[in-house]
Amino acid sequence: MANMFQLQNIIPQTLRDRPSMMHSGIWGKLVQLNPSECIKITAPSGTGKTTLIHFLYGLRNDYTGHILYQQQSLAQLSGEAIAVWRQQEYSIVFQDLRLFPQLSARENIELNRVLQNPYCLPAAVEEMADELGITHIMQQPVHQCSYGEQQRIAIIRALVQPFNWLLMDEPFSHLDQANTSKAIALIERACKKRNAGMLVTNLDDDCFFNYTSTYHL
C-alpha cells in the first residue's frame, strides 16, 4: 500500500540491552502503520518514544531492522529524497519544538509553508493562529514567547504543509485543557482534510483523539 509505514524488527542501538525491549509492542516486532490510521504510542520516559518518532521521520538511522515507507527503506534514502518526503509526505511536531528563536512566530510558520509550493494561503495561517489564540504574538521573536505559545506555533507550523502522516511527540505537554482542546480540533480537521494518518506519543493514557491503534513501547 502506498503511504504505509512498515517496521521490521526495529531495535535501537541505544536501547538494545534494556530488559523493557522484551515486552515492547514495537521494538523487534513486525508492525504496519496503515494510511489514515490514528495511532497512539504510549510508554514511560526513557523507553524510546522520541527515538521512534525520529526513526520514522528519517532523522536517525542507529537501529537494526528496517523501516519502509512506500516500500522504500528510509535508511537508504538520499538527502534530496528525504527532503521531498519531509515536504510532501509527513509533517512533525517535535517534543523539543525546534523553532528558530531569532525568527518571529509568523516567520517560523511561513518558512514551512513556502519550503514547497504552498499548500495553504497566508489567510489560513492567520485563521489557525486566531483559533489557537496566538495572533498577538505572531510578530514576536520566538525566544520571547512562553513555552506554551511556542508549542502552539510548532503545531501550526506542522499543519501548513502537505502531508500523509502527522508525527507528534508529546504535542500538548505545555498546554492547558482549553488550548489542548482547540489544538486537537484543529489537528483533526487538518488530517481529515488531507485524509492523513497521525501518530502521537504520550507518557500516559489519554483520549485526545479517537485512536484506531495503540502501541506500548
Added chain:
Amino acid sequence: MRQLNSILTKLIRNRAGKAKMVMAMVALSAALLLLLISVQLQVNYHQLLNQPNGRDSIADFLVINKQLNDGSMSNTTIADAQVKQLAQQLFVDAVGVLTPSRFKASIESKSSSFPFYTDISFESVGADFIDIPGVEWTWQEQSDYIPIIVPNQFLDFYNFQFSFSQNLPQLSPAILKMLVFKVNIYGPKGAISLNGKIVGFSDRIAALLVPEEFMQWGNKVFASGEKGAVSRVIIKTKDPTNPALSSFLKRNQLTTDNQKMRFSKYRKLVDTVIAISGITGILLLVFALLIFTLMIQLTISSAQSEIVLLVTLGASPKQLSRFLMRQFFPPNVWVIVGSTVVVGILQFLLQQVLSSQQIMLSAWLSAYTVGTALLLGVLVWWVNKISIRKYIG
C-alpha cells in the same frame, strides 16, 4: 521563492564580514583587469602584426640584402635558391622580391610656379608588402598616372634640409599627394613622359615604390641588358629577435635594418610585461577564489545549527545551495561585467590615441577577451558551486 529567500537571508547571514567581502572583490577585480588586459593586448599585437595592408608602425617587415664590403662589391645578387630557402624558414611568414628599375628616369614639375627636376630610380614590391591602406596598388598602360609611395625620410629630407638650401617652400604630405608630375623614362629608342602621383608615405621600405606591373613594363621596354637579378628582398616575420633569423642572415652573408631589429626588442620587452601581468592576474585570481571559498566556508559553518534545523524541517540541499549561490555569485557577476566594461573603455581610448598616430586597431574588445571574461565567469561560478556543495553536503 521570494518569501523563502527572505527568511533564509535572516537565518544564513554572510558572517564573513564586509571587509573580507570588499577585499575579495578588489582582488577579483584586479585579477580580471590584469587578465583581460593581457589578452586584449596580445590580440592587439597579433592584429598589428598580421593585418596585410594596415598602416602600423610595429609590424616586423625586414628588407634584406647582401652585406656590402670590399669583397662583395658588384656581387650583391641574392640567388633564386636563396630566396626559396629564406621562404622555407619557420621564422619567415612571407617573402617579397624588391625589383629595381633598370632604366634611367627623372621626374619634373608640370607647373612653372613650382619648378623641380631630378633624376630618379624606382623599386617595386607586391601589394601585400605595402602599408598604405585604401590604395589601388596596380598600373596599366592606360592608367592616368603611376602611383608612387615615398619614404617618410625623403619627405623629411626635403622639408627640413633641401627646401631651406634651395629656397623652396615646405610641403605637407597632403599637398604632395595632390601634385601630378611628369615621370620621364629614357630607353634606347628615346624617352617618354608619363604622369606620376604620390599616393602615400611609408616607413617600411626606403625606396620610391611603384606597382610591379609598371616595373615589369618599364624594365621590358626600356631596360638595357638582360633580366635583372634580385638584390633586395623583404620578409615578414613574427619575431625579428629570433636567434635563428640573425644566424641565418649571418651564415648567408645577408644584412638587414638593425633599427627595426632594435625596435622589435622593445616589443619583446612589452611581451614580457604582458606575460608578467597575466601571471600576476592568475595569482590574484587564485587568491580571490581562495577568499571566496573561505567566506563560503565561514558563512556555512557559522550558520551550521540553522542549516541543520532547516534540513530537519525539509529544506533540500539543492534549495540551500541555490540560495547560497544567489548570495555569493551575483557580486562576482557584477565584478566580471564591470571589469570587461573597463577594459572595453580602455581599448576604445587606446584606439583613439593610436589612430592619431596612424596605428589602426579595433575600437572594440576582441572575441578572445570577451570569451576569457565568460570563461572566468564560469570558473568563479564553478568554484562557488563546488565550495557550497562541499560544505552543505
